[in-house]
Amino acid sequence: MPELPEVETIVRALARRLVKKRIKQAALFTTRLRLPVTGNLSRQLAEKRIIAVVRRAKYILIHLDSGRTLVIHLGMTGSIRIRDRSTQAGKLFARARHDHLWLQLDDGSEMVFSDPRRFGLLALLETENLELWAPLATLGPEPLERKFTAATLHERLAGRKVSIKQALMNQEIVVGVGNIYASEALFLAGIKPTMAAGRISSERLALLVKSIKKVLRASISAGGSTLKDYRQANGETGFFQSRFSVYDRAGQRCPGCCCDPEKSGGIQRIVQGGRSTFYCPVRQR
C-alpha cells in the first residue's frame, strides 16, 4: 500500500481541496471491502460539511460537521482522486470498474475512492469514539512524532524474538512502516533484517529510529513512491521510488557499497513472513 508517506501525501492534498466544502451527494458502490461497510453511507454523507482531513497511521480520517468521521484505509491498491469540475466540463460522472465511493462537493469537484483488490476499508464512525474503534485502538506510536524515540522502540521490542523487519511492519509497535520503508530504514541503520527484534542494542535502535524518520520524511518530500497503483490525489505519481537504496534492487550494488556485485551478489532478496525483504549483506549486520 500506500505506506505512511503515500497516505500523508494524499491527506495533505485532500485537506487542501476538501476542508470547508460541503458534500452534495455521495454514492457507495459496494459494501464488500476488507471489512463489510455498514450503515447507509450515501445518506449519512450527503449534506455534511468537511471540517478536517487528518492521518492516523495509514488511515485517512475525514471529520464531518455531523460529529462523524469518514475513515478510509487504502489497503494495498487503494487510491483517491479529486477531479475538478473544469476537467469534467459537462460530462456526467462515469464510474470506473473499481470505484467504490464517489463524493460530489459543493464546488462541483468530485472525490473518488478506488481499490481493485478491495483490501482497503471504509467506515463512518462517531468522531468522539473514534479511538475506541478496534482497528485504531491497537495502533502503536506515530514514527514522525517527537516522542517516538529509541527508548520508545526499545521498550516495545523488549523480549521479542520476531525479526526486526517483521516487528517494524507490526502496526502495534510503530505505525506507518510497511514493506518498502522497513527495508529502506534497516539499510540506512545498517541492521540486518533477520536480527531478533529484542536483541538489538539501544545504540543501534537510536540509529534505527533516526533512519525511520529520515526515510519517511524524504519520501513525503518526494510525494511518496509509486510502484504500480499509488497516485497522488491529483493523479500524479510520487518519485521516491527512484531513490530506493535496496527495495526491489536484488543483485544490484547498494548506494556507496564497496563490494563488486558480480562477486558478492549485490543486494539480496529474502522472504520474511511471506513478504520480500531486500538488504545488503555487506553493510547490514
Place this chain on the structure above:
DNA sequence: ATCCATTCCTGTACGC
C-alpha cells in the same frame, strides 16, 4: 504471549 501461515481479492508479469 508470541509467532507463523493463511486469507481476503484482483491485476500483471513471466515462462512455456
Place this chain on the structure above:
DNA sequence: TGCGTACAGGAATGGA
C-alpha cells in the same frame, strides 16, 4: 496468443 504460476504496497485470523 493462451495458459498456468508467482507475486504484489496491508492487516486480521486461527492455530501452534
